[in-house]
Amino acid sequence: MEFFHSDGLDLAYEVAGEGRPIMLVHGFASTHRVNWIDTGWVQTLNTAGFMVVMADGRGHGRSAAPHDHESYALERMAGDVVQLMDHLAIPQADLMGYSMGGMVSLMAASLTPERFSHVIGAGIGETLLRGERHADAIVAALEAPDLRSVANNGARVYRVFADMNKQDRVAMAFCIEKILEPFPLASLAAIDVPVLIATGDKDVNAGDPHALAARIPGAKVAVIPGRDHMKAVGDKVYKAAVLDFLAE
Numbered sequence: 673m674e675f676f677h678s679d680g681l682d683l684a685y686e687v688a689g690e691g692r693p694i695m696l697v698h699g700f701a702s703t704h705r706v707n708w709i710d711t712g713w714v715q716t717l718n719t720a721g722f723m724v725v726m727a728d729g730r731g732h733g734r735s736a737a738p739h740d741h742e743s744y745a746l747e748r749m750a751g752d753v754v755q756l757m758d759h760l761a762i763p764q765a766d767l768m769g770y771s772m773g774g775m776v777s778l779m780a781a782s783l784t785p786e787r788f789s790h791v792i793g794a795g796i797g798e799t800l801l802r803g804e805r806h807a808d809a810i811v812a813a814l815e816a817p818d819l820r821s822v823a824n825n826g827a828r829v830y831r832v833f834a835d836m837n838k839q840d841r842v843a844m845a846f847c848i849e850k851i852l853e854p855f856p857l858a859s860l861a862a863i864d865v866p867v868l869i870a871t872g873d874k875d876v877n878a879g880d881p882h883a884l885a886a887r888i889p890g891a892k893v894a895v896i897p898g899r900d901h902m903k904a905v906g907d908k909v910y911k912a913a914v915l916d917f918l919a920e
Contacts, residue, residue: 697776
């Protein structure tokens with residue numbers, strides 16, 4: 673991997689293939705490889721004629737992992753996407769993010785719409801509209817001395833995933849607390865870019881994608897049948913919907 677400098681941090685990135693550029697932003701406690709390479713997304717997009725640009729987000733993978741809340745503001749992570757585009761001299765690109773990456777993508781679309789031709793927010797939905805999204809159980813699981821002491825099954829999944837990907841759990845705790853703060857809903861109405869919201873129909877983490885799409889002018893929805901939050905990521909229906917959307 674190579675590195676670029678953004679907001680005082682050294683962040684790792686990788687470019688795969690040639691063609692029309694698309695920026696990919698992974699989910700919480702994941703990495704560019706786990707989210708996009710291992711799921712077959714890079715191969716799918718390269719075959720369709722896209723140059724894939726993907727980073728390990730701040731706090732994740734091989735990127736710098738600051739231990740403070742404000743470093744994980746969605747606005748700052750959206751800025752990292754644009755900074756990487758500047759680093760690679762990409763004036764405009766498509767953009768897709770999953771889960772946390774979906775939040776980052778919507779934020780980037782609201783702040784710098786001129787930089788993106790299409791935006792896909794996947795693994796997100798109605799829960800993004802809620803004012804209170806508590807991170808206490810997840811933080812406790814991340815800070816627990818060992819996995820056996822984590823009683824909350826929902827939070828346990830986050831701890832297992834973070835450990836599997838060899839993440840800095842202190843950084844992860846700061847990150848989850850920040851990204852689960854209330855999303856600035858007024859920014860959704862200001863998005864002036866074609867948007868697709870893609871979510872599994874069994875994704876209780878994300879909730880109803882239609883409720884979120886209704887807040888974004890002209891946004892479309894792709895429902896991924898039979899898939900929950902973890903299993904939707906590499907689904908063929910999801911991939912086909914994205915390729916169709918990008919072809920418009």
